[in-house]
Amino acid sequence: MGRIDELFKKKNKNVLNVYCTAGFPALDSTLEVMKALQENGADMIELGIPYSDPLADGDVIQASGNVALKNGMTVATLFEQLKGFRKLIHTPVLLMGYVNPILQYGFEKFCFDAASAGVDGLILPDLPIFEFENEYGIILQKYGLDFVFLITPETSQDRIQKLDELSSGFLYAVSSSSTTGKDKNLAAQSLYFKKLQAMTLKNPLLVGFGIKDKASFTYASGFANGAIIGTAFIKALEKTNDIHKSTKDFLDGILR
Numbered sequence: 001m002g003r004i005d006e007l008f009k010k011k012n013k014n015v016l017n018v019y020c021t022a023g024f025p026a027l028d029s030t031l032e033v034m035k036a037l038q039e040n041g042a043d044m045i046e047l048g049i050p051y052s053d054p055l056a057d058g059d060v061i062q063a064s065g066n067v068a069l070k071n072g073m074t075v076a077t078l079f080e081q082l083k084g085f086r087k088l089i090h091t092p093v094l095l096m097g098y099v100n101p102i103l104q105y106g107f108e109k110f111c112f113d114a115a116s117a118g119v120d121g122l123i124l125p126d127l128p129i130f131e132f133e134n135e136y137g138i139i140l141q142k143y144g145l146d147f148v149f150l151i152t153p154e155t156s157q158d159r160i161q162k163l164d165e166l167s168s169g170f171l172y173a174v175s176s177s178s179t180t181g182k183d184k185n186l187a188a189q190s191l192y193f194k195k196l197q198a199m200t201l202k203n204p205l206l207v208g209f210g211i212k213d214k215a216s217f218t219y220a221s222g223f224a225n226g227a228i229i230g231t232a233f234i235k236a237l238e239k240t241n242d243i244h245k246s247t248k249d250f251l252d253g254i255l256r
Helices: 003-010 027-039 060-069 075-082 100-107 107-117 131-144 156-166 188-196 214-222 231-238 241-254
Strands: 015-021 044-050 093-096 121-123 172-174 205-208 225-227
Touching: 003 075, 015 027, 015 060, 015 205, 015 231, 015 241, 027 044, 027 131, 044 060, 060 231, 075 100, 075 107, 100 107, 107 131, 188 214, 205 231, 214 225, 214 241, 225 231, 231 241
Parallel strands: 015 044, 015 225, 044 093, 093 121, 172 205, 205 225
Antiparallel strands: none
C-alpha cells in the first residue's frame, strides 16, 4: 500500500492537500516549503512543475511558475533537489505538471526519477485518456506511481466513472470549469458535489479550485474526503521573508 492509500485509510475526512510551485519563491526553497507544509498540518503536498503554458493555472500560479523558471527551475533541477527528500518529508507528494516538458525529459525517465526520489504520484491535466490507456499508464504502473485524473461539473457520469476507474490515489474534482484562483461560488456547485457524493467511486475524492480559507475548505470537505488549496497559499508565500511562519499562519487559518 502506497503513502496516499495509507493516508486515506487513516484519515478519510478533511484531508488537506496543498499545492506549491517548485523553485518558488526562491530556487532553493522547494524543500523548505514542503517541510513547512508537513510540520504545520498539510496531509498531502502537490508540487507544481513550472511550465510556460499552464492551461489550468490562473494568474497567481502562472506568475509563481514564471518566477521559478527565471530562478532556473527545470525538471532535472527538481529531481536534484528531491534526492533524499524522504529523510525529511514523510507526507505523500504528487508532482503536478504538463505533458510537454515531461515528454522532452523522457516519460519513462521522468517516472523512474520520480519513483527513485520517493514521489508518490502524478497529476497531468493535459494527458488524454487514450494515451494513458495505450502508452503511459503501464509505465506509471511499472514504477508504482499513482495517477490522478481531473473531473469538472461538465464531465458526464459515464466519463466520471471511467476516469475514476483509471485513477489511483484519489480523484480530483474541479469545482468549476475555469482556471485556478478565480473566485468561485462553491454553493452554486452543490448539485455537482451531491452527484459525486451519491456515486459509488473507487477512489477518495478531493475538491480543488476556489478553496482558499477555512470556510471554503470546510464546505468542500462536507461533500468529499477533503480539498486542495493552491492559489491562496502561493499568495501567502509571495512576499514572505519567513517561509515557516507564513506557512504556519496560513495553515492555522485553515485548520485551527
